[in-house]
Amino acid sequence: MTTWRPRLQKIPPLWWQAGLLVLAILLPLPLNDYYRAVLWRTGLYAILGLSLNIIVGYAGLFQLGHAAFYALGAYTSALLNLHFDIPLILTWPASILVAALFGYLISRPILHLRGDYLCIVTIAFGEVVRLALVNNIFGITGGANGLSGIDRPVLFGLVLRSPIHHYYLVLFFLVLTLFAVRRLENSRLGRAWMYVREDETAAEAMGVNTTRVKLLAFVLGSGWAGMAGALYVARVPVVSPDLARFIESVIMFCIVVLGGTGSIPGVFVGTLGMITLPEIFRFLKTWRDAWMGVAMVAMMIARPEGLWPSRRIRMEIREEE
């Protein structure tokens, strides 16, 4: 244990990053379509987890309505394609913008709320979005049945149909996301998020515009969830209000918390625990959910900081004991 760790740390990060990427590229090749679809789902939720991690992990804001932005991105992509015949790929920027705009509008008036109060408002917003979609708002969302008949995305003349295409598409966006969040983390903005999370009053007194910084976390996180929604539509040409269900938000929140809030590897561990394993153990049926609950309770007692926490958050949580 103690001898191999320093040796591993001597390997330059670029090497193991490249190694992981090659592994991710080769992984689906020997698998059948079902497991390729599971991998696709894992990648999609990792993107969602990383986007939520900006809000919950970096800025320390509770957000339990993240699925609403995911759904908004999916519906934007679907509606633009259905009504205006815009190729799916060209609708993606619009998905990001619409989700980010809603992120801005919803968070602007509530950012002065702290902790659990903020959490309640975000839950309510998630439900508002879901019910608006169910009630066929403006007569365009197709009510409880949702929308169907959406085109397949076409990339350089290649129609993306099979699970492996979509896996590579999601993988591309996942790598992009990783690149972006790592850069955000180690920047002036990333530090400002950490100042706000550690001590908001002190951050404000040092000249950090806390409202602006928190708003940016919300807008970036929501916008990127919209992108994930568009990626969902790219593979599943049917969207329904189920995308914005509360349980979806809870799953995303758990992905962030289970692996360790604020930690990038933690998001992957969380996705593995919340998405991949339940999918693989599908044959256990409802026992799966029961075990899930037991595992969560056990984890909160034994390891409240998450399975692969960031160095800082572990200290923040253990301190309060």
Added chain:
Amino acid sequence: MALLAIRNLTKRFGGLTAVDYVSFSVNEGEILGLIGPNGAGKTTIFNLITGIYTPTEGEIYFNGHRIAHPPLGSRRLVTPIWWLQWLPVRSVRERWNDLRILRPHEITELGIARTFQTIRLFKNMTVLENVMAGVHHRTRAGVWGALFRPPAQREEERFTVAEAEQYIRFMGLSEYRDELAKNLPYGHQRRLEIARALAARPRLLILDEPAAGLNEQETMELMDLIRQIRDSGITILLIEHDMKVVMGICERIVVLDYGKKIAEGTPEEVQRDPRVIQAYLGEEEA
């Protein structure tokens, strides 16, 4: 010339009047001490100056700007400029800027930095990262800069680190540069708070009980440092209970008791003032 002018400042919390029509000013380049028994309203005044609270009555001027005044409250409905605040017209903007309540970070940008009575460092961040917080408002990089790291942004990051290191050195914390703030000895944590405030390049530095919890040796060093900071051109306003510090470095002293100003003057004048003696020793004489 008065750098900071406080006029009839009043703060009520429900029925409790924490600060009661207090007026005084801080002159450019001096060290002014604010003293008084516990609960006299000293920290409340600091919170009013730095924008954490808004006053119930009265105003505070800093370097010609009005930085604190009572909020409009329900009067905003009959205030035309409140309705027009969104207009991108220069005269409207100017009048609204005069009327609106400044946020704490805007006051810091104007040139006031502070430390806290109970140390409020970013505990799980390194000394360097803590001091970099002070440089935050002097740099500009946003999302674009973070994602694409253009040369200007890299230059700015180098500037931030260099600035922070300069203040770490000044406060004698160089050897702790990469240590977590919470692992520092208590006295060093106090110094780190001052370093962080200095990194914001203030014109007025507000210190809330900087010597609390320090030993004799550390207190002497701190007094030296405060003098050095003043000599570098920064005006200092401080709250302190340690009379040796107050009498030793302050040029003028304002004494508060039950939210009211009861005396103002040089340390000698204040020490002779019968009302001050009564406020501090009254219980023993009774």
